[in-house]
Amino acid sequence: MNLRFLDTVVAISQQKTLVEAAKSVNLSHSAVSLQVSSLEDELQIRILDRSRRPPELTEQGWALVEHAKRLRLIVDDILSLSERSDLHGKISIGAVPSTITHLVVPALAAMRSEHPALDVELHTDLSNRLIQRVLDRDVIAGLVTEPEDAIDELSIIPICGEPYQLVAPVCATSDSQAELLGSWPFLWFDQRSLLSRQVAYYLRENRIRVNPGMEATSIEAVEALVAHNLGVSILPRRKNNPPMDGVVYLPLQGPSLERQVALITRKSSPRQDVTKELAKALKNVSAKKPIPK
Structure with a gap:
């Protein structure tokens, strides 16, 4: 066969x-x-x-x-059992879409320059689905919003923290969190995601009621809706991602809220060599200062 x-x-x-x-x-x-x-x-x-x-x-x-x-x-x-010292072979990895452009792609480029025999297949999905795909061995590793609960079969490698911030249109006449959340429609990133569950928890804990607005399946789309004066949102400040025109970013009030981005893999995965190199490359990229827009 x-x-x-x-x-x-x-x-x-x-x-x-x-x-x-x-x-x-x-x-x-x-x-x-x-x-x-x-x-x-x-x-x-x-x-x-x-x-x-x-x-x-x-x-x-x-x-x-x-x-x-x-x-x-x-x-x-x-x-992968070969005694070759370089990384090689075909691998599949996954990442949440918000990490692709300014985190995953530069990390993969750095890896490819050092390990040209490594053939990477990249998949994008929500964190909860990527976690399941790692468990199902569909991908060897996934860059996700760190799961709320530990999973025995998985190793979790922290990559970076991304503080949440209030995102509002530049035309907003107030920088008060209470006024912005109370007077504008609230724009949700995909409510099935771990990210939005964290935002919903923050709103509940701070007894903040929002006016339901539109929902989008990418952070970039939510920011674009904000830029066109269609509402406000709470989103993580993504590593190395330049700000969008037409949007202001304000720190959240009260206890800090941060999305932890982590690389997950099965503890029994035989491609720990690849996972370690990928984690190293991702950390190197996340430590660099973003290029101003």
């Missing part, structure tokens, strides 16, 4: 169409079809339902995807 053919089936599960899946693995549409047909003949199962447009994975196809993911991790773990 060809492992690359199994990788192609995994790619199909992650894309909307066979054409997009083919592009993601640098193959032609016909090559993808041939690989799937070859696997179907070898395994005597139907992987794709070709009666649908576009074709979709069958139940057996989805089951094969899960086995293929586990097999790829096992193969990569075996390859």
Whole structure:
């Protein structure tokens, strides 16, 4: 059985169409079809339902995807046993979107310059889903908002702290937290996230009632809504991220509130070498002063 053919089936599960899946693995549409047909003949199962447009994975196809993911991790773990001193092989890591541009990307660039044989696949998701993906061995490590409770199977490496701040439009006539939160709609970052749970806890503990406003699935989108005078919000001051035009950032009143960004990995992961280097690179990037806008 060809492992690359199994990788192609995994790619199909992650894309909307066979054409997009083919592009993601640098193959032609016909090559993808041939690989799937070859696997179907070898395994005597139907992987794709070709009666649908576009074709979709069958139940057996989805089951094969899960086995293929586990097999790829096992193969990569075996390859990591090599006595080579440099980091190499294919790895998958995850990160919350708010850390990508100014933290994760520079860290990966630094790692790649030192370890060119390391092939990194980057996934973005919310913290709670990334935690589960690490536990499920879908990714070897995830950069997340540090979980509120310890998880026995995970190692947690603190990377940096990001203080929360009140974010308001520049046209706001007051810098009073009470007036801003009381008179403007409150804009939420995805309320399923650990980040928003921390904000909700702060509001409850300080007995602050807010006027419900819009909700967005990225911090950048929330800031853009604020910049267009659609409300106020409470967001972490992201490491090395330049301020957005049209927005003022004010310190929160009362007890300090800070998002802890941490790298998580399974304690039993055989790629601790990669995780340690990634944590080192992330800490180096977070220690640098941001470039003024």
